[in-house]
Amino acid sequence: VPTLALNVLGRGVRIDCADPAAWPLVQGAYGAMLGEPAPTALHYSVRRADGTMPHLVLERPPQEPIEAVDAGALLACLDAEIAVAIQRLRHDLYVVHSAVLEHRQRAVMLVASSGGGKSTLAWALLHHGFGYLSDELAPVALPTLDVLPYPRALMVKRAPPRSYAMTPHALRSSRGFHVPIGVMPAAAWTTAADLGAIFFVERSPGARRASVARVGAAEAAVRLYANALNPLAHRGDGLDAAVRIVRERPCFTLVSADLPGTCAAVAAALDGGR
Amino acid sequence: MPSDAGARPKRRDDLSVRSVDGEVIVLDRSLSQVHQLNATASFVWERCDSHHTAEEIAAAMLDAFEIDIDVARDAVAMALHQFDRLGLLDRARA
Numbered sequence: 001v002p003t004l005a006l007n008v009l010g011r012g013v014r015i016d017c018a019d020p021a022a023w024p025l026v027q028g029a030y031g032a033m034l035g036e037p038a039p040t041a042l043h044y045s046v047r048r049a050d051g052t053m054p055h056l057v058l059e060r061p062p063q064e065p066i067e068a069v070d071a072g073a074l075l076a077c078l079d080a081e082i083a084v085a086i087q088r089l090r091h092d093l094y095v096v097h098s099a100v101l102e103h104r105q106r107a108v109m110l111v112a113s114s115g116g117g118k119s120t121l122a123w124a125l126l127h128h129g130f131g132y133l134s135d136e137l138a139p140v141a142l143p144t145l146d147v148l149p150y151p152r153a154l155m156v157k158r159a160p161p162r163s164y165a166m167t168p169h170a171l172r173s174s175r176g177f178h179v180p181i182g183v184m185p186a187a188a189w190t191t192a193a194d195l196g197a198i199f200f201v202e203r204s205p206g207a208r209r210a211s212v213a214r215v216g217a218a219e220a221a222v223r224l225y226a227n228a229l230n231p232l233a234h235r236g237d238g239l240d241a242a243v244r245i246v247r248e249r250p251c252f253t254l255v256s257a258d259l260p261g262t263c264a265a266v267a268a269a270l271d272g273g274r
Numbered sequence: 275m276p277s278d279a280g281a282r283p284k285r286r287d288d289l290s291v292r293s294v295d296g297e298v299i300v301l302d303r304s305l306s307q308v309h310q311l312n313a314t315a316s317f318v319w320e321r322c323d324s325h326h327t328a329e330e331i332a333a334a335m336l337d338a339f340e341i342d343i344d345v346a347r348d349a350v351a352m353a354l355h356q357f358d359r360l361g362l363l364d365r366a367r368a
Binding site for chain 2: 216217218219221222225226232236237239240243247
């Protein structure tokens with residue numbers, strides 16, 4: 001059975017995939033996390049369901065298996081399982097739902113709710129010299145405010161505009177396009193990077209141009225907290241960590257518009273803060 | 275909302291609260307909600323301690339903000355209404 005032995009945030013994760021149709025997607029999504037074979041902390045198995053229904057099954061003993069209608073749905077289940085389980089294993093990290101890029105050797109978080117356009121913006125910024133750390137999770141080490149890489153493939157739901165055309169090497173699923181690390185237009189950042197800035201991305205279909213504004217600490221703390229995935233694992237229900245992060249690092253609201261203009265606005269804000 | 279002028283509103287005891295640059299952040303774990311209060315709401319919030327009536331809070335606001343008493347009363351009433359609507363007050367005391 002094809003197997004991925006991964007090092008995810010310092011923990012061993014093994015994925016056995018007995019389904020040849022799902023394997024390329026699983027491998028493409030997590031292949032960049034291949035690592036030193038640490039003791040396996042999490043073990044998942046993918047197989048085709050018995051019977052006539054074309055379902056896939058994700059096994060994760062001792063919990064009940066999960067059925068998925070196709071490879072895209074299965075990968076979504078696997079993503080969620082690993083994300084939740086790894087937060088339990090690394091409860092020292094403050095994990096935020098965010099894309100993370102590298103700019104001038106510092107981590108830049110793009111925080112938005114699901115469907116808020118952060119992955120598409122991340123994809124565009126990779127064409128402007130930004131490096132890649134993560135698409136969905138920003139694991140912050142609180143003692144240092146370093147952000148650890150979580151180099152799962154970047155996933156965008158819809159084809160980006162022509163100016164940032166999707167690579168033909170992206171993998172397709174029912175969820176969208178999955179861009180493995182090796183076919184990205186920029187390098188993946190493989191070590192922790194000091195958190196440089198946080199952007200809270202807002203979509204405004206009527207906006208003619210992108211705009212960036214500094215946001216006060218209280219508002220930033222609330223926004224960050226609302227996107228934290230494991231705040232209750234931390235002292236003070238995670239509020240203290242959110243307040244500390246936004247007090248020590250610049251935070252911006254970013255109203256996105258056309259992608260080139262939005263990328264330029266992000267770069268200008270970062271370079272203006274140097 | 276406190277039903278009479280003599281009521282002395284009180285914050286719920288089970289909330290997590292932080293003050294950040296003059297604004298209060300309130301975490302209500304029971305409802306999985308986090309709230310950011312603006313400066314005037316924060317001022318009112320800090321006095322929802324079961325010792326102050328709405329009128330006393332409004333009077334205190336006169337000293338802190340350059341506003342007249344009617345504006346202060348409206349601000350206090352609005353803040354208390356919001357706190358109550360969001361379930362942030364101890365209803366046994368309201």
